[in-house]
Structures are given as C-alpha cells and as structure tokens.
Amino acid sequence: MFSDYSLAELGSIFVMQGFAGLILFSVFVLMALGLAIIFGQMGVINMAHGEFMILGAYVTYFTSQFFLNFIPSLFNIYFFVAMILAFFASGALGMFIEWAMIRRLYKRPLDTLLATWGLSLILQQVYRSVFGPREVGVELPEWMMGSLPVTDMVEVQINGLFVMGLTIAITVAVAVLMYKSNWGKQVRAVVQNRVMAGAVGINTEKVDRYTFGLGCGIAGVAGSAFTMIGSTGPTSGQLYIVDTFLVVVFGGAQSLLGTIASAFTISQAQSTMEFFLSGSTAKVLTLLSVVIILMLRPQGLFVIKVRR
Amino acid sequence: MNTPVITDTMNKDFVLAVEGLTVSFDGFKAVNDLSFYVDENEIRVIIGPNGAGKTTVLDLICGRTKATTGSIKFKDQELTRMKEHEIVRAGVGRKFQNPSIYEDLTVFENLEISYPKGRSVVGALTFRRDAPVKERVQEIAEMIFLADQLDQRAEYLSHGQKQWLEIGMLLIQDPELLMLDEPVAGMSVSERKKTAELLHTIIKNRSVIVIEHDMKFVEDIAHKVTVLHQGKILSEGPMAKVQADPKVIEVYLGH
Amino acid sequence: MTKTGRTFFLRPQDMIGIAILAILLLVVLPLTLDNFRLQFVGKYLTYAFVALGLVLCWGYAGILSLGQGVFFGLGGYCMAMFLKLEASSVENTKIQTTPGIPDFMDWNQITQLPWFWEPFHHLGFTIIAVLVVPAIFAFVVGFAMFKRRVGGVYFAIITQALAAILTILIVGQQGYTGGINGITDLRTLNGWDIRTDSAKTILYFVCVGLLLASILLAYFVKSSKLGRILVAMRDKEDRVRFSGYDVSNFKVFVFCLAASLSAIGGAMFTLQVGFMSPSFVGIVPSIEMVIYTAVGGRLSILGAIYGTLLVNWAKTSFSESFPELWLFGLGGLFIAVVLTFPNGIAGLYQTYVAPRLGPLFGGAAKRSDATPPAPPSSGHAPAAAE
Numbered sequence: 030m031f032s033d034y035s036l037a038e039l040g041s042i043f044v045m046q047g048f049a050g051l052i053l054f055s056v057f058v059l060m061a062l063g064l065a066i067i068f069g070q071m072g073v074i075n076m077a078h079g080e081f082m083i084l085g086a087y088v089t090y091f092t093s094q095f096f097l098n099f100i101p102s103l104f105n106i107y108f109f110v111a112m113i114l115a116f117f118a119s120g121a122l123g124m125f126i127e128w129a130m131i132r133r134l135y136k137r138p139l140d141t142l143l144a145t146w147g148l149s150l151i152l153q154q155v156y157r158s159v160f161g162p163r164e165v166g167v168e169l170p171e172w173m174m175g176s177l178p179v180t181d182m183v184e185v186q187i188n189g190l191f192v193m194g195l196t197i198a199i200t201v202a203v204a205v206l207m208y209k210s211n212w213g214k215q216v217r218a219v220v221q222n223r224v225m226a227g228a229v230g231i232n233t234e235k236v237d238r239y240t241f242g243l244g245c246g247i248a249g250v251a252g253s254a255f256t257m258i259g260s261t262g263p264t265s266g267q268l269y270i271v272d273t274f275l276v277v278v279f280g281g282a283q284s285l286l287g288t289i290a291s292a293f294t295i296s297q298a299q300s301t302m303e304f305f306l307s308g309s310t311a312k313v314l315t316l317l318s319v320v321i322i323l324m325l326r327p328q329g330l331f332v333i334k335v336r337r
Numbered sequence: 338m339n340t341p342v343i344t345d346t347m348n349k350d351f352v353l354a355v356e357g358l359t360v361s362f363d364g365f366k367a368v369n370d371l372s373f374y375v376d377e378n379e380i381r382v383i384i385g386p387n388g389a390g391k392t393t394v395l396d397l398i399c400g401r402t403k404a405t406t407g408s409i410k411f412k413d414q415e416l417t418r419m420k421e422h423e424i425v426r427a428g429v430g431r432k433f434q435n436p437s438i439y440e441d442l443t444v445f446e447n448l449e450i451s452y453p454k455g456r457s458v459v460g461a462l463t464f465r466r467d468a469p470v471k472e473r474v475q476e477i478a479e480m481i482f483l484a485d486q487l488d489q490r491a492e493y494l495s496h497g498q499k500q501w502l503e504i505g506m507l508l509i510q511d512p513e514l515l516m517l518d519e520p521v522a523g524m525s526v527s528e529r530k531k532t533a534e535l536l537h538t539i540i541k542n543r544s545v546i547v548i549e550h551d552m553k554f555v556e557d558i559a560h561k562v563t564v565l566h567q568g569k570i571l572s573e574g575p576m577a578k579v580q581a582d583p584k585v586i587e588v589y590l591g592h
Numbered sequence: 593m594t595k596t597g598r599t600f601f602l603r604p605q606d607m608i609g610i611a612i613l614a615i616l617l618l619v620v621l622p623l624t625l626d627n628f629r630l631q632f633v634g635k636y637l638t639y640a641f642v643a644l645g646l647v648l649c650w651g652y653a654g655i656l657s658l659g660q661g662v663f664f665g666l667g668g669y670c671m672a673m674f675l676k677l678e679a680s681s682v683e684n685t686k687i688q689t690t691p692g693i694p695d696f697m698d699w700n701q702i703t704q705l706p707w708f709w710e711p712f713h714h715l716g717f718t719i720i721a722v723l724v725v726p727a728i729f730a731f732v733v734g735f736a737m738f739k740r741r742v743g744g745v746y747f748a749i750i751t752q753a754l755a756a757i758l759t760i761l762i763v764g765q766q767g768y769t770g771g772i773n774g775i776t777d778l779r780t781l782n783g784w785d786i787r788t789d790s791a792k793t794i795l796y797f798v799c800v801g802l803l804l805a806s807i808l809l810a811y812f813v814k815s816s817k818l819g820r821i822l823v824a825m826r827d828k829e830d831r832v833r834f835s836g837y838d839v840s841n842f843k844v845f846v847f848c849l850a851a852s853l854s855a856i857g858g859a860m861f862t863l864q865v866g867f868m869s870p871s872f873v874g875i876v877p878s879i880e881m882v883i884y885t886a887v888g889g890r891l892s893i894l895g896a897i898y899g900t901l902l903v904n905w906a907k908t909s910f911s912e913s914f915p916e917l918w919l920f921g922l923g924g925l926f927i928a929v930v931l932t933f934p935n936g937i938a939g940l941y942q943t944y945v946a947p948r949l950g951p952l953f954g955g956a957a958k959r960s961d962a963t964p965p966a967p968p969s970s971g972h973a974p975a976a977a978e
C-alpha cells in the first residue's frame with residue numbers, strides 16, 4: 030500500500046495524518062484518563078462514560094449558541110467557558126450517579142458494568158427527549174480555524190494544536206492531583222485498603238464520590254474537544270466506549286503514563302491507516318491488533334509487572 | 338548459600354530439596370537465597386515473625402508465586418517449572434492461611450471436588466458419585482469432625498470448622514507433602530486441642546511442612562524447626578537447639 | 593432423599609419445571625396465540641439459547657461475555673449462507689451479471705463465489721459449521737485469555753471489542769457479507785419453502801425441541817461434577833487450582849459450550865425470521881442478551897428462558913406503543929436487576945413463591961439452584977486468595 034508514494038511524501042503523510050489524529054488523540058486521552066481514574070482507582074466499569082462525554086459536548090454546543098446570540102463580542106473565548114461548564118456539568122452528574130447507584134456496587138465490577146450500561150441507555154433517551162434526535166455542531170471562533178504551514182508539504186490545524194495543548198495541561202493537572210496532592214494520597218489509600226483508610230479518618234465515601242465526579246468531569250472536557258471533530262447527537266458517545274476501554278486496558282489500567290502512550294498508539298495507528306485503507310478496514314485492523322496484543326499480553330502494553 | 342545446616346545433603350533421598358531460592362517483588366527480596374531439605378515422613382515447622390516470608394515460601398513451593406532464581410525439587414521433579422495443578426497432581430497439598438473453601442457448596446461437595454479423580458473436563462462431566470467416593474468422603478468427614486454436617490452449606494460452618502474442612506480437602510487428595518499455613522490461627526482453645534489431635538493423625542506416613550506461631554504446639558509436633566527472618570534462615574534444627582539459639586532469642590524478644 | 597444419595601441428574605422439582613415449560617411452549621402458546629404472535633415467540637426463543645449459555649458461563653462460572661452476539665451471528669450467518677446459496681440458483685439469478693452468486697455480490701461487482709462460501713452449498717457441512725465454527729472461535733479466544741488468567745472485566749471488555757470488530761467487518765465487507773442489510777431474501781431449505789405459515793409453525797416446534805434438549809444438556813452439565821467445579825471456581829479459583837484442576841480448561845469448555853448454544857439460536861433465528869444481519873452481532877444486542885439472563889436469574893436455567901420471553905415481550909409491546917419509553921424501561925431494568933434483584937425472577941420465585949408451593953411438592957422445591965443469596969463478586973482479574 031506504500032508503493033505508490035515517494036519516501037518524502039510518505040514522511041509528510043505520516044506527519045500530516047499524525048497531526049490530523051491530534052484531536053482524536055486528545056479525546057481518547059481525556060476519555061481514557063477519566064475511565065482509568067474510575068476503573069483503576071475504584072474498580073468500577075463505567076459504560077456510561079460516553080454519555081458523560083456527550084453531556085460535555087451538549088454543554089459546549091449550548092454555550093457556543095449562547096455566546097453567538099447574546100454576547101457575540103466574546104465569542105472568541107466561548108470555548109474556555111464551555112470547557113469549564115462541561116467539566117462541572119458532567120462532574121456533578123457523575124457525583125449524583127455515584128451517590129444514587131455506584132456506591133452500592135463496589136466489589137461487584139461486572140455488575141457496575143451492567144448498571145452503567147442501563148444508565149447509558151437512559152441518558153441517551155434523556156438527550157433525545159430533551160435536546161432532540163438531531164445532531165448538532167458548533168461553530169469555531171475564527172482564531173481556531175485554519176492551519177499553520179510547517180513545511181511546504183505539511184500543515185497543522187490550529188484547533189488540533191490547541192486541544193492538544195489543553196489535553197496536556199489537564200493531564201499534568203490530574204497527575205499532580207493524583208500523585209502529589211494530599212487528596213490523591215487519600216484516593217490511593219482508599220484504593221489500597223478501604224477499611225484501613227476509613228479507620229485512619231479518611232472519609233472514604235467522600236473520596237469515592239469526588240473521584241467518580243472527577244473522572245466524569247474529565248469526560249465532559251473530552252466532550253468539549255469532541256465537538257471539534259464530530260457532531261453531537263444522543264448516541265455519539267456510545268461509539269467511543271469500546272475504543273476508550275481498549276485504550277485503558279491496553280495502557281495497563283493503573284498507569285497514567287500507560288494510558289497516554291496507549292491512546293497515542295491507538296489513535297495514531299488508526300488515523301495513519303485511514304489514509305491508506307478504508308475507514309472501516311483501518312478500524313478493524315486497529316482494534317484487532319489491540320485485542321490480539323491484549324490476548325498475548327493481558328497486563329497491557331506498558332505495565333511491566335502486575336501484582337497478584 | 339551458607340545455610341548453617343546439614344552437611345550430608347548429597348547422599349540422602351529428600352522428599353523436598355529447596356536450593357538457593359530467591360523471589361523478588363519489585364526489588365524487595367521476600368525470600369532470599371533460601372535452602373532447606375525435608376526428609377521422608379518428617380514434620381518440619383517453619384516459624385518466624387510476621388512478614389518473614391513464610392507464606393511466600395509455601396507460595397513458591399506450590400507454584401502460586403514464581404521464583405526469581407533457585408530450585409525446588411520434589412522427588413526429583415523440578416517444581417519451579419510446573420503449573421499449580423501439576424504440582425498438586427505430583428503430590429503436594431497446601432492449606433491457605435485463611436480458610437479457603439467453597440462457601441456455595443455443601444461440605445460433601447467440597448470434599449468431593451477435592452477427591453483426586455475426574456480432574457479433566459471430560460472426567461468431571463462423567464464423574465460418578467459411586468460407593469468408593471462416598472465412603473472416602475465419609476471417612477474423611479469423620480476425621481475432621483464434620484460427619485454430621487455433610488449436607489450443610491460450607492458458608493454456615495464456624496471458622497474452626499472451615500479450617501478443618503480445608504484440611505479434609507487436602508487429606509482426601511492424600512498428598513505426599515502436606516503444607517499447612519497457620520492451621521490453628523484464630524481457633525478457640527477447644528478447637529485448638531481438637532486440631533492438634535487431628536494433625537497428629539494426619540501427619541502419619543507423609544512429610545509435612547507447618548507454619549505455626551503457637552510454641553507449645555510446635556514443640557509438640559516438630560521434628561525439626563526452621564526459623565525464618567527477613568527471607569533468610571536464621572536457625573534450623575531440633576526445637577531445643579533453636580530455642581537456645583541467641584539469634585532467635587534476639588529476633589523474638591526484640592533488641 | 594438426601595442430596596448425597598442423588599444419582600439422576602434431574603431433581604424432581606427440575607422435572608416439574610421443565611415439564612411446565614414444555615407444556616407452555618408446546619401446547620399452551622400454540623393453542624392461544626395466532627400465527628403472527630407465535631412467530632414472535634419463536635424468534636424470542638432463539639435468544640433464549642444465548643441466555644441459557646450465559647447462565648452456565650456467567651452465572652455458574654462467573655465469566656461474563658459481552659460478545660455472545662458474535663456466536664449468535666456466526667451461527668445465523670452460517671445458516672444464512674446456505675439458504676442464500678440455495679436462493680441464488682442460476683435460474684433464480686439469471687438477470688444478474690454473474691448468475692448463480694448471491695445478489696449482493698453481484699451488486700458489488702464480485703464475479704465469483706468467494707472460497708469460504710463454497711462449502712455452504714451442503715446442508716450437512718452447514719449444520720456442522722453452525723456448531724463448530726463458533727466453538728472454534730470461542731476456543732481460540734478463550735484459550736488465549738484463560739491460559740493467561742485473564743478474566744472478569746478484562747474478558748468482558750475484550751469480548752465486547754470482538755463484537756464491535758465483527759460488526760464493523762461485516763458491514764465493511766459488503767460484497768462478501770451483504771453489509772449492513774445482512775443476508776436477506778432467504779427462501780427454501782433443501783427445496784422446502786420456509787416462508788409459509790405452516791413451515792414457520794414447524795420451525796417453531798423444531799426450535800422449542802432444540803431448546804428443551806439444550807435445557808436438558810445444561811442441567812446435565814450443571815449437575816455433573818463439572819457444574820460444581822464451575823461454581824467453586826467462581827469464588828475460589830486458587831483453591832480449585834490447588835485441588836489439582838487446570839482451571840483454564842474448564843473455562844474454555846464452558847465458554848465454547850455457551851458459544852455453540854448461542855449459535856444454534858442464531859441458526860434457528862435465520863430459519864424462522866428469514867434473514868440475518870449485523871444488527872444481531874454487535875455490542876448492543878450482545879449486552880441485551882446478558883440482561884435476559886440477568887432478569888431471569890443468572891443462576892437459573894429455566895429462569896433464563898422466562899427472562900428472555902418477558903424482556904422481549906415487554907420490548908415488543910412497548911416499542912409498538914411508546915418507543916421512547918422502551919429505552920428508559922430497558923435502562924431501568926439493567927439498573928434494577930443489578931441493584932435490587934440480582935437473582936432475577938428465579939430469585940424472587942425462590943424467596944416468595946417456592947416456600948408456599950413447598951408443601952405441595954412434598955418439600956421438593958426447598959433447596960434450589962438460586963439459593964446463593966449474594967451475586968458472585970468475581971471480576972477482579974488478579975484475584976488474591978489471601
């Protein structure tokens with residue numbers, strides 16, 4: 030499939046497709062980050078994660094509409110506002126769900142999977158009833174459109190770079206929160222020994238609730254990023270759930286760095302292959318490779334050793 | 338390397354020969370260059386403070402944890418290269434520290450599953466609960482004081498009874514090497530007495546490795562005692578010798 | 593009679609349960625429902641095969657597969673390929689550019705029957721393929737994963753990914769598979785027109801017969817020592833290993849068995865409904881099949897059948913009148929079954945109905961297959977026993 034292109038062309042194709050995959054990569058990273066926190070730290074499989082993302086996307090859409098209609102002068106910065114709103118909307122919903130449902134299901138991971146699947150169906154129907162079945166898209170502010178020429182053959186989209194930068198910032202923030210802050214220490218204490226953590230005075234229920242909220246909130250931000258590569262509809266989130274779960278598992282569920290590396294590998298593989306093959310073949314090949322690698326190396330690609 | 342024991346290792350037939358055994362968890366050596374030998378029909382007791390690596394040694398022998406280096410020979414078979422079920426089939430039985438039984442099944446079914454027949458898929462499908470099986474289960478149940486509870490779900494047994502049931506599950510396998518991890522821990526005084534009695538009957542005609550803290554109990558049954566400390570052997574020999582060892586006294590009584 | 597003295601694999605209350613189900617499916621429903629409704633029941637019953645497999649695989653062995661649609665689909669497609677070839681005889685397709693091949697291939701500029709379609713000219717091969725192809729696939733997946741001790745949620749996620757992959761593949765390879773529309777316009781089975789009402793009625797009874805046979809098989813497996821090993825494995829995998837069993841072999845076996853059962857369902861679906869499409873393969877149908885089992889009671893063989901019938905009946909009636917409500921209902925069902933009645937209908941029956949019926953059957957119904965009160969919590973891949 031490579032024979033029709035010269036080496037230089039191939040090089041730029043890889044780079045271009047690589048950058049074209051940036052937003053997809055960012056969405057993956059953010060989704061997977063949220064999932065990894067919820068799964069890795071709490072052992073909960075959140076099948077409704079895509080719906081939390083889509084809530085963020087809807088929030089972003091409505092914020093853009095609001096700015097467009099009421100304060101068009103500030104339209105340039107709507108995205109920042111939208112992101113923050115998306116984070117809090119999805120995070121709040123997440124905390125509510127944790128309270129109403131998830132907290133009864135710790136220690137039963139397969140059951141969380143089924144229950145959150147049910148939740149995802151309900152949320153989809155809620156979106157359909159409230160926002161309508163039609164898919165909606167956002168308008169980008171002018172400064173985010175267009176692309177930067179890097180060489181004469183390679184161009185990079187500005188919104189891609191922007192979302193990418195944002196993703197890095199959020200990831201760093203999460204890493205700091207989880208590994209440096211006092212709160213992160215509490216989360217890890219609860220993960221390792223719930224009873225002991227409770228005994229030394231950590232409010233485990235609160236830790237659980239905020240952890241779940243954080244994971245869902247990040248999914249909301251992923252939804253903001255998502256509005257730039259796809260249109261938002263009630264069921265758009267579901268399309269991402271399998272991919273992101275594979276990203277998480279592939280990266281080794283406990284490792285933040287692994288999650289990022291794995292999101293990068295998968296999104297880049299897919300976006301590069303898409304150039305040469307049809308979209309569905311590229312997707313099948315990507316997923317299949319991941320599944321086969323996981324069968325051979327179930328602990329994930331980036332984890333050296335698992336504890337039994 | 339310099340285990341302070343046994344010079345005539347070469348010309349004896351050991352049931353179990355552990356040599357240079359090391360396991361490291363992310364750099365932490367829970368068991369460090371350990372060597373010891375167990376004779377036929379010997380009762381060996383391993384003692385040592387918490388975290389000394391006693392359970393890990395049993396894990397290594399029965400294949401639950403893979404050794405980093407070293408060798409474990411059971412009757413000339415290298416256990417470090419075998420899978421758990423192969424090790425069991427070779428004749429090594431192991432009781433876990435916390436009673437590990439099937440709570441959803443009855444006492445009878447617990448013992449029946451451990452009966453060493455029909456261990457393949459086809460074997461299990463065609464396994465028949467015939468007279469020899471029932472007799473053997475009955476026999477074991479009487480030994481472990483559970484003859485009246487055969488039809489009861491194991492979940493409803495007391496802690497001590499669960500321990501016995503697990504011992505029974507090992508007995509029905511009739512292993513040549515039996516490994517017991519703290520068999521009387523958490524038992525009432527009367528249960529302890531009964532357990533000691535039980536152990537006395539079951540340790541006949543096989544080699545046994547027991548991990549135990551109860552010194553009276555150890556004195557009672559041990560042929561030889563191995564003291565483990567920080568993954569290494571601190572002392573080894575008959576109970577009296579070990580008890581007199583100043584190193585052991587220091588570890589147990591503190592500095 | 594004490595349990596230890598049992599020799600036959602069906603207990604009295606099992607026999608009564610099976611007899612009641614048989615009477616319901618073979619006599620009551622055919623007499624009370626019109627043809628149209630009976631065909632619906634026939635369609636639902638094909639999913640019951642999947643639910644049955646899940647009882648063994650998920651309920652008993654604790655292995656949750658979210659990819660059972662794959663096996664249902666493989667079985668269904670094998671059957672559909674045979675029927676399609678029979679429907680695409682040279683006379684039937686002479687207006688095509690290449691007569692004698694399925695119409696969708698012709699539309700996709702394919703001029704020769706692909707090699708993997710060839711053997712499906714033979715019914716014997718097809719029937720074997722229905723049972724064996726999914727089992728082989730399950731074997732490969734199960735062997736790779738269970739030997740490496742992957743289980744719980746990891747297994748669930750990977751099987752779900754397989755369902756996604758197969759769907760995308762089928763949809764993408766339109767020329768070989770019929771794409772998103774599936775394989776449609778199926779007509780005859782060895783010359784016997786399967787579209788007539790009488791044929792459909794006969795197929796309904798065939799389906800019920802196969803289902804009852806599968807139920808007996810499931811009871812046999814459940815009551816064998818293998819059944820108890822599965823339960824033992826579900827909560828104390830290490831202990832089973834240290835009793836000398838190669839745990840992975842048992843998991844592979846039960847996963848393959850569940851796959852073959854699902855495939856029978858898929859093949860019967862194709863025969864009764866007259867087409868097969870990727871919409872029965874993917875993530876959504878696969879996980880819906882899990883809910884049939886959960887609603888019926890994940891530990892109850894007969895419960896799975898009633899669960900399937902009930903959920904599908906609800907789905908049909910709701911989506912006819914209030915399509916929006918159905919998703920709420922289904923979603924709520926997932927949540928409710930997990931949160932409030934984890935042993936499903938069978939659990940409710942055992943708690944509320946059976947104690948009252950007990951005296952009627954001389955106490956036979958006392959000890960049930962749904963007794964375990966809490967649902968199994970297996971799922972952490974690295975399960976520690978200490």
Ligand SMILES: Nc1ncnc2c1ncn2[C@@H]1O[C@H](COP(=O)(O)OP(=O)(O)O)[C@@H](O)[C@H]1O
Pocket residue numbers: 336337362367385386387388389390391392393394
């Ligand atoms: N799988 C494991 N991973 C990491 N550390 C372990 C593992 N198993 C045991 N350890 C460590 O090895 C040491 C010895 O443990 P153990 O053998 O259980 O001691 P004990 O003598 O009390 O039975 C402990 O410090 C324990 O934390």
Ligand SMILES: [Mg+2]
Pocket residue numbers: 391392393434
């Ligand atoms: Mg110990």
